Amino acid sequence: MKKKFLLLIPILFMAVLISGCQQTNNDNQPIEKQIIKVGYFPNVTHAQALIGIGNGYFQETMGDNIEIKTTVFNAGPSEIEALFAGEIDIGYIGPSPAVNGFIKSNGESLRVISGAVSGGASLVVQPELYDAFQQEGIKALENKIIASPQQGNTQDISLRHYIKENNLESKTTIMPTKNADQLILFTKKEIDGAWSPEPWASRLIQEVSAKRLIDERTLWENNQLCITHVIANTDFINEHPELVKKWLQAHIDITEWINDNPDEAKSIANSEIEKLTTQKLPDEVLNIAWKMFDISVNPVKNSVYTFGQWAYEQGFLGDTEPDLTNLYDLKYLNETANTEY
Incomplete structure (x- = not known):
């Protein structure tokens, strides 16, 4: 495979050189691709x-x-x-x-x-919520607002299941929010966390100082x-x-x-x-x-x-x-x- 990739650039270059030559069949008719x-x-x-x-x-x-x-x-x-x-x-x-x-x-x-x-999804949270979770456990998510990318999407479903499994349905608010908007709301502290796919979870960490609380892989069999x-x-x-x-x-x-x-x-x-x-x-x-x-x-x-x-x-x-x-x-x-x- 590695050799094929190394050879690919000259192959593609040659393809460009001959692209003006249309393929034909034995009757000199163009071959339909x-x-x-x-x-x-x-x-x-x-x-x-x-x-x-x-x-x-x-x-x-x-x-x-x-x-x-x-x-x-x-x-x-x-x-x-x-x-x-x-x-x-x-x-x-x-x-x-x-x-x-x-x-x-x-x-x-x-x-x-x-x-x-x-893999490729995480719950990332405000630094103070991360610290509280280390002390209080799941109780720290009570009365918090957690964003997901879209109602009914894969991360939203995971978040809702996690909230239900931990008996937080009446205590934690799920807010479906576009990934790009999560950055803004996180900065304004209008959300406490987000269950987000990559690269958005890592962008929240790098750009607005979120902390990764849960790598979703750890919740599944064989990660x-x-x-x-x-x-x-x-x-x-x-x-x-x-x-x-x-x-x-x-x-x-x-x-x-x-x-x-x-x-x-x-x-x-x-x-x-x-x-x-x-x-x-x-x-x-x-x-x-x-x-x-x-x-x-x-x-x-x-x-x-x-x-x-x-x-x-x-x-x-x-x-x-x-x-x-x-x-x-x-x-x-x-x-x-x-x-x-």
Whole structure:
């Protein structure tokens, strides 16, 4: 994998030189390329997509007859709607919108085909609340306001479950608040804490002196919980299984390369974030955030099933208990990775 990445730049340079030469078949007719429509977020927890699309490795693996068309999203529900509309074939997304999309389509429109990132969320709090928690324990959260990124999203569901499990439902206020607004409210001391994904949790720590009270990984079996996985449109899976396998091979390769080359991976991911958003993460934020999640193709299925159950109990999935039996289609991942997830 490392050698492939090192060779990739000259390969892409040569591709630019010959891009004016259109491919033709034996009858000298232009070859129509198969388009793969891919969605992802400009976020460090979508590292494989950022790096593999940014440096061209996905394109190299898929081949010259494939055109990768990308769409960048800032919210999971909009990515799911795009998948419903046939505008996304493969997407990198969090568990909550994927489960919602699966249920909304009666289990027909999508499947999870791989894991991508585990961990990557924390409860960060005001320094005085952190100190109080060391003395009083969970009681310190009474009469406090804790923010989550969005009502019903993955971190919101985790926060609500944590509050319920500790009998704080009537004593602690949950305030769904956009990640960027959390920085402002934290500075004004209008919130006492936030259950936030990376890099926002680390930004709160670096920029407004928050303290990390809970790394969510510590609340889960084997310190593993899904924060990003790979989904695919079921029509695309059925019609193009060979392309699904090729994509997953590249996804596995990139995952291994990221873990072997974390410094270079961080640099490429941050450069891509800057291209997509015009703003890169400060190095001190990126370095802390990167340590808070694990890059892995393990889908951590049990954590997603648990998120689904919690979301149902919290009233986000309707009146019928969700059946997530067919949420996963991992046969191509298992074949490609030569393991059983």
